[in-house]
Amino acid sequence: MEKIAVIGGGAAGYFLAANLGKEIGKHTVIFEQSLLPLQKVRISGGGRCNVTHACFDPLDLVEYYPRGKKELLSVFYQFQPGDTMAWFEERKVELKIEDDNRIFPVSNSSLSIIDCLLKEVEKNKVKVNFSDGVKSIRKIEKGFELETSSGTYQFETVVVTTGSTPKFWKNLKSLGHKIISPVPSLFTFNCKDPRIEGLMGISFENAEIKMKSEKLENDGPLLITHWGFSGPAILRSSAWGAIALNEKGYKFDIQINFIQQTKEDVVDLLHNKKFDDPKKSIYKYNPFDFPKRFWISILQYCKISEQLVFADLSKKQIDLIAKELTEAEYAINGKSTFKDEFVTAGGVDLKEVNFQTMESKLIPNLFFAGEVLNIDAITGGFNFQACWSEAYIISNKLKDIY
Structure with missing residues (x-):
């Protein structure tokens, strides 16, 4: 049985993998159904990538989230936009704050963010399976069994970062999680x-x-x-x-x-x-x-x-x-x-998630980050910030476990 499966190669999935370190990273597999990762990061902000927003007080930051305001407060006290800026800048990605407080790479290209995440994930020796979407997830005695396009795998821990994907919500529903019906948000x-x-x-x-x-x-x-x-x-x-x-x-x-x-x-x-x-x-x-x-x-x-x-x-x-x-x-x-920011309201019921760790309250060793949750924000880099923060918290929890 392998250790960690990350289902979804988007912002949350890659940021999680980028923060695991080599020891845990080499026991981690990302399953991504498309040929390329980080597609939403690529098109965000008209191709410039609105990384986050210059709002550094968690109490103010949560006001930009129509759904998830209460739950995200503890998340942002652990990792907020200032931490995001520091994280990328430590890895030689210069960021700038624009007049409206949106934050972009100085290069004005999302490729700066993508290249950084790809490099960190590779450095951590995380395996990435492209064109290998997860068709089903089943709870077994000591972990989870995943059926993917390439075969059947068993993992001790699963992190779901699929985004707003109705097909995968059905799988989570079969595990016993309540799914709030999705509707368009932006x-x-x-x-x-x-x-x-x-x-x-x-x-x-x-x-x-x-x-x-x-x-x-x-x-x-x-x-x-x-x-x-x-x-x-x-x-x-x-x-x-x-x-x-x-x-x-x-x-x-x-x-x-x-x-x-x-x-x-x-x-x-x-x-x-x-x-x-x-x-x-x-x-x-x-x-x-x-x-x-x-x-x-x-x-x-x-x-x-x-x-x-x-x-x-x-x-x-x-x-x-x-x-x-x-x-x-x-x-x-x-x-x-709205072409640059397709976001939905809906997803995993927030009452069923421990926001100190992002772990399921119903199923041990099952974690969630990103738009798979019933969390969404207005435009301006806030949806990405929720992804970065939640993924960072999970990476710390996994370091404690392994």
Whole structure:
């Protein structure tokens, strides 16, 4: 019987193997169903790899996780973003903190992260079986029996780092674990509306999104796309509302404040324009800090004549424009996958895992890390950080065992 099987060659699986050391590493096998490892790391951040986020207090860090907040607190007290940065930099991978606190390799290439992990895993003499997915897992007297594409193996310890894989969740269910049904977590909103038609590419620096039916509010950059809305504000809303929006079939209404001002502020501003710039054309002069195309679209939607100057604006027209900029209602009909960050809510029930060690409470020597668990975060490097932290904790536990 062999010692350790790691099922899944993604971020969590490789980071675990990279931290085992040679003595334990040479008794470890990674089973990866694809031809290449670390595929999600490769495409993350548009190919740059958003390694983690510059949030170094665990109490603040857990607030970015719609699911897993309570459980991850003890995890992040053991290994947090500062530790991740130190780990990679000790291995000659320079990292940088960008203005929005996302952390990337200085090279701006995910290959820097991949090459580092591959090198460490090789140094630890860990065996990697590519194109060798695990079809089933069975508990036996002194460990586990795995049936893979290449044959049947027996291991004392199994670490599951498969990501959000419905097929393997069935195997875990057969072992007795409860699986929370998966739903998409990070996605963009589909919206067909004349106010945003033909305006793809226009962005707003800090918009406010409200979903009144779910009492959800988020803010941040917003982008108009050819299918509707995207950007951090939307992705955050999709993460926090993942389960409720799935139950609605992704048909719901949102309220958008494009300019982070109150309706009253906008009314006052436009009233002042009537006196300060009475003869200026409303269509030619945009008093707000967003592209003119959007301003014109809103004026057309409000049925404001192109011939009007600011002095001509009625109280009703001013009120209508102010409402469209600060309290606009948009009907969402469907979602689209956010290409860089496909994440799901759902997975192994967190009540069944000991987060001091990441070991199953039901089955000794069975461990979990990464998206196989019912944990997910907003975009910004947080999902990777959970993988790094959980995997590091397991590596320490395995060093204690072996």
